[in-house]
Amino acid sequence: MKDLLPYIPGFINDAMKSLGFFMPEIVLTIGFILVVITDAFSAKKSNGPFYLTLISLVVAGVFTIQQLQYKSTELFSGMLISDHSGVLFKLVFLMVGLIFILFLKNNRDFNSHAKGTGDACSIFLAVLLGMNLMAMSSNLLMIFISIEMVSIGSYLMVGYISKDNRQTEAAVKYVIFGAVCSAIMLYGLSLIYGLTGTLNLSSPELIRGLSEVPPLVSGVIIILVLVGIGFKLSVVPFHFWSPDVYEGAPTPVTAFLSTGPKAAGFAILIRFLTPLQNGDSTQLDNLLFNFNAILAVAAMASMVIGNFGAIWQNNIKRMLAYSSIGHTGFLLMAIIAFSAAGFKALMFYIVIYAIMNMAAFILANEVEELTGSEEADDYKGLGKQFPLLMVCFVIVLVSLTGLPPTAGFTAKFLIFSSALDSYNASGSVWLLLLMITGAVTTVVSLFYYFKIPLNAFLKARETPYGLVKYTSMKPIWIILSVLLIVLLFVPGIIISFL
Amino acid sequence: MEALSQNYIVLAILAVLLPVAGFLRVLFIKNTSRAFFYAIAGISASFIISAYIFTAVWNNQTVHYQANWFTIGNTTISIGILINNLAALMMVLVTGISLLVHIYSLAYMKNDPLIHRYCGYLGLFCGCMLLLVIADNLLVLYMAWELVGFSSYLLIGFWFTKDAAAIAAKKAFIMNRIGDVGFLIGLFIIYTQFGTFDIQKLFGEQGLVGSAILHNGVWIAASGQLPAMWLTVAGIAFFMGAAAKSAQFPLHTWLPDAMEGPTSVSSLIHAATMVAAGVFLVARIFPLFNETVLLFIAITGVFTAFLAATIALTQNDIKRVLAFSTISQLGFMMLAMGTGSVAGGIFHLATHAFFKCLLFLAAGAIIHELGHVKEKENVDFDTQDIRLMGGLRKRMPVTFYTMVVASLALVGLPFTSGYLSKDAILIHSFEWAKSRGGLFKIIPYTALLVSWLTTFYISRLIFKVFFGEWRLQKKLNAIFSVHESPAEMKYPMIILAVFSLFFIFSYHPLLFEKSWILSGFDQAESLQRINAFHTIIPATVNLISLLIIYLCYRWYVKPGFAGVAQSNFFYRLSESQWYFDRIYDILIIKPVTQLWTAVYWFERRVVDGIVNLAGSFGIISSSVSAWVDKYLIDGIVNGVAVLAKRIGDFSRHFQTGRLQHYLVTMLFFVLTFFVLKYFTQLL
Amino acid sequence: MIPLSHFLIISAVLFCIGLFAVLSKRNAIQILIGIEFMINAGVLNLVAFSRYDRINSGGQVFALFAIVLAAASVAVALAIILNVYKKSSTIDLSKVNQLSD
Amino acid sequence: MSLLSLIIFLPLLVGLVILILPASLQQKFKYITLVVTLIQLVISGFIYLKFDPSIAGIHQETQFQLVEKLSWIRLDLGTAGKLEIDYFLGIDGLSMPFLFLTSLIMAVAVLSSWEIKTNLKAFFALFLLLDAAIMGVFCALDFFLFYIFYELMLLPLYFLIGMWGGIRREYAAMKFFLYTLFGSVFMLLVIIGLYFSVVNPATGNHTFNMITMMDPANFVQGSIFSAAANLELFGISARLLAFIVLFIAFAIKVPIVPLHTWLPDAHVEAPTPISIILAGILLKIGGYGILRVCFSIFPDAASQSSWWIGLIGVVSIIYGALNALAQKDLKRLVAYSSVSHMGFVLLGIASGTVEGVSGAMLQMISHGFLSAMLFFLVGVLYQRVHDRDIYSFRGLATLMPAYSAFIMVAFFASLGLPGFSAFIAEAFTLIGAFSSESVNGWLPRWMAIGGSIGILLSAAYFLWTLQRMFFGQPRLKGGDNWLSQLSDVNLREKIALAPLALMALLLGILPSIAFDKMNTSVIEFVRFITS
């Protein structure tokens, strides 16, 4: 008791100082509370929570953008670190969040949900807060808590509507799978703590402690932690849940899960790996193990399984789920080629990926609302009936494939660039294999992505759908598709932030 | 002089272009009525120009003019005209005969609805032929060479609605293409070795070809060197081109089929001019040929002559007899070339052009008139079958007499032009063989034999057509009337008959050496003149020829000749044209057809198949991956279950939920890593 | 004093028992129990190590948070399981397999 | 805005305009497109006249003409240096002829688009997009830009084949797309590798400038594609591997045996205007790419692999021709003849001689005109009776004399009749191939002789078709019904065909109009790659 007394003022001061860097999160928290309160006291169909959420997003966005200028700072006695990359991730989350909340607002499932969407807004804000914390965590405890926060929120969002047994099934699979993974991760974290005596990622004791034990020990422990992160990323072999969950979950939630938490997973992966990678590399190579080999195998497996698995699918959401596994593998390439350029490439890819994946799900949802089907076979002849929609869809799919004239190409290009650059420097054969796998799976991805235009434009349907109008998401998917083309020509508007 | 030369150049170009203008006209104007007028006007002008140039050039000067055509890399390819004795002679020959054939065609083609095309094609042919003759550049020569082939294709297939004509045209073009490939390979070698196509530079005095030397198996020229083999290859390649065009063995089979075209065309192109282009080519590039190639040419020539003559013996189609005769005579010319007598070859080319043209025109007159009969009497018979002719001497006297003159020239009896040129070749070949001795003697003796065979088949033709009774009437048991052909046809024939006599070529009826054409060319190889040959050979040839003519008269005119046994092997061999078409069919066409069928099969089944396999690779791999996703999980579990069955008995109850499949698999992978880690650490 | 490794081994055994439950049980609630065992194993580790960390008490605090989070997850998981039961009338997860390739 | 940008972006802009215009105007779209292509034709004609033939280009940036260089993307990538992507256009003797070819073929393709009846708006918008992309490929000197245009061609083609094509159009479109993408994805890797291996000496940044990539001095010491470092990947020299990858990417377009099987399918299934563009221009992009990229950037690897390329060329010539002989479908026959004719291009390029490369260039241009003409003619027939089977027709010459005349011109020009461009082109590729052994020892002589067999075979299949379909007594599968449908070529078709025939003839008689403009470049190119 006495031992601690001298530290108390310091902690308090530190906490007070940190609040200044914590504005976006505070805003989100306040928003969360306000939404909870409003929801409790307003009618079920009230728009209040929605607008409150929107406002908190915007305000948080303003604060976050301000943070871009700040230097990297430790907050709350090393619980968090506010640095440039974290802020970028937070911006991505906000962008995804903004699209998501609009998507949710205009989604038929959510609108017709008897219990209202107010709770969804509050859960969403909490998840967003969790994601922000994930991006900033520099402490094992914070990592655990923030991941749990995002996970629990995600389980709730998946099971939110539970309109049929498919949705509940998705939710239960997600929750059990997630709980197992986080339990394994907790066990790993406890051992890291045991070996190093610290929870702080940036502390030198962490590396020292890990390098004192035999590589078997550190390797196993780190892998145990990576299970939890891998689950968030849905990287092979922790991907099994994602096709089922993505298929079963309400479409806006799927769109959100495949972008936001995934990006947060990358943020935390970088946080977690950075001390391990940036340590004394010679020592690491000797004492720890070669992460790159493991990550490379996982990345290649993700690309292969994701892309090849997607060919098989007829359900568009399931297909996109597999494709997002493939994209994760591709993104891992940038992690492996970790460097300044690699980070920029990664960020750029994540932004573009978020836009295009969101857009893809929005478009798939649009088609679903127009035709009532999620099956690729039912896209036959849609190009004729809904030219604008399908043209946008094609742009998005082209971007997902990574072909010009879309930003998806630039993104892919940058990843390849960083990989090759890193290869130039290191000569690691893994990178070469990764690039080849990436190139091959790009071709493969054409098979399934182009199933949609193939059906929509090249095939005809006997009985066209009745007269239906686009939902109010129309301006959003148009903007997103156009953005994908515009960003090819002026990638600077994103890159200048990086 | 310079200015005059300029005039010749313009004139020569005009001579080429005027006939072609007729062709261009056809492309745009479908008017048939005045087609002939323009065509004849064009060719007449061309003829007059040619004659004018001839008088100026012959043994006097060489007109050579060049302009840059295009530059490729650092090499400038020129285009130009080179009119020397050879070219000038050919010009006159071509335009003169063309003019006559044009006039002849006026009547011959009168009723054809497409005569404007006919005129156009003829014009194209004349232009290209003239270009071929005056080109100073092997590349241009080659172009003209193929273009005459093309116009020949058009003309053979002129009656394109007849399948036989269309097929014959195709055959002619493709066989010529085979030769052209040879020609082209020759061009490659020339260009690689000398870097130019200029005929004057290559083959003129102190030309590049002449000054190139063979040293240690290397053929060294100023601008490059090749292994010596390529000199021979070049010679043979060029000769391959010449052989195809001049219907030499083994590329001769297109010419008889080419008789499907109008007879006037046959006479102009497939007897007098175009087919002689091969001989012309050999003369143009003569310095290129080395001993080996020359011998090759000589042997090919004499063999072709023999082959064609034997075939001509038994043919019943009047045009085919003449066609084989043409091949045979072209063989003679080649023989002359091969034995080094360029002059003799060209001389025979000139004389042969006239009398063979005449033979065809006469045959055409007969066919034409019989065609009238066929049309008028509305009976169906083959107008070209000599078995259905006979006794036409009285009915078509002009045709008869002119054709006899031409036949005599072909046989080579004194006082005809043929006598001179044929003797030139025969005697020269004997002298040539004498100087070499040994087996080389087979060549002149074969030539001798061929000239008797020639006598036989042409006599048979004349006697069968003009003497005796008209077998058609007998066969159909009716009376038909046939009369002399109209003036447009008659007069060209008469003119040609005059040109088949000796005085056009030499003032001395019996001594070929006095001929002015021979004096226009250098004797490539000076052989020892053996006087005995100059008397013995003509005498022997002619005496025996007369005997043969008598024999034929006895056989074909006098009754009582039973005919040769048609089952005789030699007869069948001859009649079926030595089975060449059949052999080619079996040896070349069938295998090639099978080849392409096989290749296409390969394409579809294998190449495309592999690709489709690769394409379905995606599907296969996806099924693999789906298999991984779907069955590996089950599979591992089931696999372990099978193991469990062997251990215990509770495997039947083995049922786990799917979510747990996922977890098991996931952990399985994690464990795999752990185990790996564990064991690598132990290592 | 109890040696640290004994704690660790006990926790490892507990973890694996939990894991076994998770992998083998078909009843959703039993699976949850398995997960709780795994979490408890982690917590046990933390607590055991925390004995040597008087100043920061990182382990104990972490353990507290872990317990609280586990409770929250269980609450959410049970709510979802209840929903599954409502829709599918079963809590046997091996029968919940509509979503698959 | 300079001419090159104009020629690229004019169609793009008009394409957008067409998208915006109401569908009620759709009958006008073809005229709008025609006008655009005609303007392009005028511009490229002007460029042709203005082009200074005495400047070589190839590997000297200063010698390119109509250069436009704007910095486009500048990204600071940290350790990977600054990303330097330029909007860099320019032409030299190797690219200029293709501009003219493209404009002319595009105009003809528009004229043949009259047969398109459905969804005109989309068709012409995609058409113009394709037009812009192709122009861009020929003008781009920045590899990144080049790649973008190169890939940009794929999409419109996919839809143009897939939406307006024949019965198996989906299969054909997908096959085409996959093939080309397969090549180009790996090309992207090589491009990035080159980017990291090369620095712009002026700025010290890595660069995508193709011209900079051609100078070995600009390669970073020890970088992956540095000639000096001579690194190995999978046991092969990295430069050779990169060359092979790029070569395959372009060779798929050319196409070579055995990567050609997309071509018959795509050509047969594509609507006529697209067949025309495919055969007339797209295939040339492969050849152009091999010259501009493969050989220029990796001359050392080129000399190592020329024997194989030559062999591929000869095999393509003969294999394509033999397949053409076996075809019953006229369009398929023409497609296989393309394979055969493009084999000459490879042979000529592989010879590494001035004659060979000039011949190859001319062959590309000539084949551009001729194959466009052939496909147009097939389209004319198909449009009338919806049949292309050679055995369904006989004696067409009687029924359609003008059509037959055009067919004759196209066939004979294609089979290399002197007087037409193909002859000069094929002759000089073969001469180049033959003399190669003497000049630089790249190709053995038998390849030239092997290639000349192709000339013979091409005569065989074209003449056979001519004889089978056009000669003889008229006899049609469709009977009297067809008789009334088989009208002769109309004025529009004549207007489309005449310039093609005329160009083929003109180039055959006056090859200097092409050679003069590119000779300096070709000489420099050959000097550059063989030195």
Next chain:
Amino acid sequence: MSIEQLVFYFFAAVVLISAFFVVTMNNLVRSIFLFFVTLFAVAGLFIFALADFVALTQVVIYVGGVLVLMLFAFMLSNKQLLNDLKVVKIKSVHSLPAFLVALIFLFILVNVIIAAQPESISWLQNKSNWLQPADNTVNQIGIQIMTRYLLPFEVVSVLLLMALIGAAHIARKDKV
């Protein structure tokens, strides 16, 4: 062996044996009650690590919260249970792969623990940092939570609120 050790191993034995039975038990209700025993025993182990507050929390949250929740859930989801408590025979431990995976995991983990030599980890050697049985951990944890771990504490509150709202939303009946 001291009393302390004896009691410790007793608790340890209770933990493992009861956990084992929880897992292998066929009867779900019994296994849930056994689970209660396990949790208590684990709490006992916590005390041996001088974490009395954690032990208390364990008992309160798990026994008071989780276990009751589970029972409720089980009973709500199993109407038959109300009729017959025996029910839901879980097909006994016939899942060999699960068993193998767990076993190998155990093998690896034990190996890891032994390889790590926990007794000799360097930071553990600082005896001044050891907790003493006399230390007031509740007090200490209280200060820590309000200072060093302030942020997680606050965040967890948000998390719990979210979980509460969400779980309530999902579990409640659809009514408009």
